[in-house]
Amino acid sequence: MFCPMQLDCQAMTGIIYNCPNLSECLDNSPLNRREAMRLYFLNQGIKPEDIRVNRQLTQDNNFLDSPCLYNNSSFTYNFDSETRDRIIFGIPLAWDDYMGGARSFHDLTREKLEQLISQGFANPADTQNFSPTIRDLFDFAQRQGNKGFEFIFEGYVISPERSDYRVSIDGLFYQGICSTELIFDFQEFVNEPDELDIEPNYLRAWWD
Incomplete structure (x- = not known):
């Protein structure tokens, strides 16, 4: 479970990944901003080693619209x-x-x-x-x-x-x-x- 609010979302809603309420959860998370953001991207399916949270963005309430929140080094091209x-x-x-x-x-x-x-x-x-x-x-x-x-x-x-x-x-x-x-x-x-x-x-x- 990767929830910024540390809720058992699977038990409550059956949803763990791609939760539609993550943005709201981040605003009310008991965790520090950096850790909450890390959990957000884990929830999106990003591998832990690929997450690179920009320290400056942890103060930005609109961080979801900001670039370079993670480094997608594991991207695999479609060779068709x-x-x-x-x-x-x-x-x-x-x-x-x-x-x-x-x-x-x-x-x-x-x-x-x-x-x-x-x-x-x-x-x-x-x-x-x-x-x-x-x-x-x-x-x-x-x-x-x-x-x-x-x-x-x-x-x-x-x-x-x-x-x-x-x-x-x-x-x-x-x-x-x-x-x-x-x-x-x-x-x-x-x-x-x-x-x-x-x-x-x-x-x-x-x-x-």
């Missing part, structure tokens, strides 16, 4: 590259035709990125050098999408024949009328990317 490539490009790729074993993309939708994450093709904890994590990029696009602003992702895929097989997201952009709130949220989220475009009808950030 044909399915991966169909999601991204619409067709399987003939990798012998691509020198270096990499191909870029510039039109990945939020829905397709969600597929890549959920099917194990994209590591949500992965970054492109100093970029936000893939999970953070998706979550930002999700929040903005709920407001009517649809962001598109850029990145590249690596051949299944290479040892560093992966999907990397190195940029995102939005085309459409940009509200002041959207521009502010975008600037705050991307911080200092290697390339930044902010125009009345276009936003883009890219990391080298």
